[in-house]
């Protein structure tokens with residue numbers, strides 16, 4: 262699914278109204294109705310006694326007024342409206358319709374008028390994608406009052422005060438903090454990135470019938486990746502396959518007390534279809550691996566000459582980093598690995614070493630780096646979130662390196678300038694070792710011969726989908742551990758293969 266800019270969304274809106282048999286006011290009615298349908302199914306709605314709706318002067322406010330009219334037969338609804346001498350035409354039309362339905366909106370001249378009972382839910386329809394400057398004055402005061410009240414908020418299209426794209430020049434305390442954001446038709450960039458994404462709460466996207474041919478023609482570097490978009494990448498195994506064709510992988514890490522990192526990565530690689538796995542690690546891990554995962558071949562790094570190993574093994578892919586440490590000896594191992602033109606996943610301490618030794622310029626088209634935010638900061642330096650995003654995009658394009666920037670919506674930056682925001686995974690995966698599991702999955706896919714960007718996209722999705730299957734089973738994000746992700750990889754693969 263494409264992610265369009267605020268400007269492109271406005272264009273899609275205009276194009277739909279001009280080229281489809283639908284008037285602007287009817288599009289607003291469709292949007293409000295789709296929003297209400299989703300809202301009525303939410304937990305937020307089911308737990309609350311009364312509904313407060315705050316409406317702005319534009320079309321976002323117009324949506325709010327229409328939503329109020331639709332919810333009125335079911336609920337105790339109070340509507341507040343920002344004073345303005347510049348209401349949009351559809352906002353005015355909906356003010357009229359609301360009054361005709363028997364609701365008189367209260368004009369929000371001052372924050373004192375706004376009453377926020379603790380058992381209410383607030384519907385935020387102040388500003389949406391038409392925000393053109395950070396909120397100040399009365400609007401900002403209203404937002405601060407809403408945020409301080411603790412009343413749960415369901416946002417219409419976007420939490421008010423948030424720009425759909427970059428918020429680098431915005432102030433976070435003038436953005437509504439929502440528990441649920443029901444956004445129209447397409448995801449917005451700011452909903453998928455920190456720190457703004459966290460202010461949106463749960464995100465739901467509702468179709469409002471914008472012209473799909475127009476959207477298809479729009480150019481955008483940003484896409485949301487779901488099961489359907491990765492299914493086309495998946496290559497089922499041949500019935501006549503032998504293990505030599507499933508790929509040979511070399512995993513390097515697990516030195517000293519971080520033995521567990523390679524145990525997890527090894528298990529994940531094996532559960533992701535690798536044909537042969539050699540795990541070169543510290544003594545402790547080399548002794549534990551045959552007990553924990555006898556399918557892997559454990560090699561003690563102290564007794565291994567890396568160039569000899571690589572030339573005798575001829576691995577199809579390498580992964581280095583989990584539990585590698587940042588010692589001089591580890592740096593020498595990495596220095597060697599960076600010379601090989603073999604598809605390679607670089608994670609954890611491999612990334613810290615690259616930052617420490619300023620080796621970023623050595624990365625190229627055979628490399629896939631998987632930094633979490635802290636590792637990415639060490640690699641690429643501090644920048645505001647949107648600028649940081651642009652920096653990653655530029656680096657991927659210029660160096661031809663694929664980046665999987667990990668987080669809630671892990672972003673896969675590909676050298677052709679496309680960024681995929683991955684839509685699988687959950688908060689239960691914020692647990693020690695889940696990144697090591699991802700490294701193992703990616704190693705297996707690279708070893709199987711997937712091109713680097715495809716392996717990254719497929720691997721990140723599979724990892725998240727396995728996490729989702731684990732959460733479904735366990736029903737507790739707190740109890741989910743990295744091993745559970747490995748134990749559910751089969752379900753993620755099954756989802757891919759079931760409809761191909």
Ligand SMILES: NC(=O)C1=CN([C@@H]2O[C@H](COP(=O)(O)OP(=O)(O)OC[C@H]3O[C@@H](n4cnc5c(N)ncnc54)[C@H](OP(=O)(O)O)[C@@H]3O)[C@@H](O)[C@H]2O)[C@@H](O)CC1
Nearest residue numbers: 274289292318319320321388389390391392393394395418
């Ligand atoms: N696109 C679609 O598909 C559909 C879109 N729909 C809906 O329309 C929404 C977009 O509506 P929109 O364009 O009217 O903009 P909106 O967010 O209401 O804000 C504009 C108003 O706010 C004002 N204003 C701006 N910044 C301000 C500030 N900092 N502080 C104070 N005021 C500020 C600005 O006035 P200004 O002061 O700039 O003259 C203007 O009055 C979209 O999010 C969705 O909900 C659906 O109905 C149907 C399909």
Ligand SMILES: Nc1ncnc2c1ncn2[C@@H]1O[C@H](COP(=O)(O)OP(=O)(O)O)[C@@H](O)[C@H]1O
Nearest residue numbers: 633668669686687688690691693694695696697
């Ligand atoms: N809130 C979340 N929602 C979705 N995925 C998450 C969330 N938190 C973490 N993850 C995923 O879990 C993994 C964590 O990786 P990482 O931070 O490297 O963990 P570790 O270093 O403990 O192995 C990443 O793949 C990340 O995308």
Ligand SMILES: [K+]
Nearest residue numbers: 385388419421
């Ligand atoms: K809003």
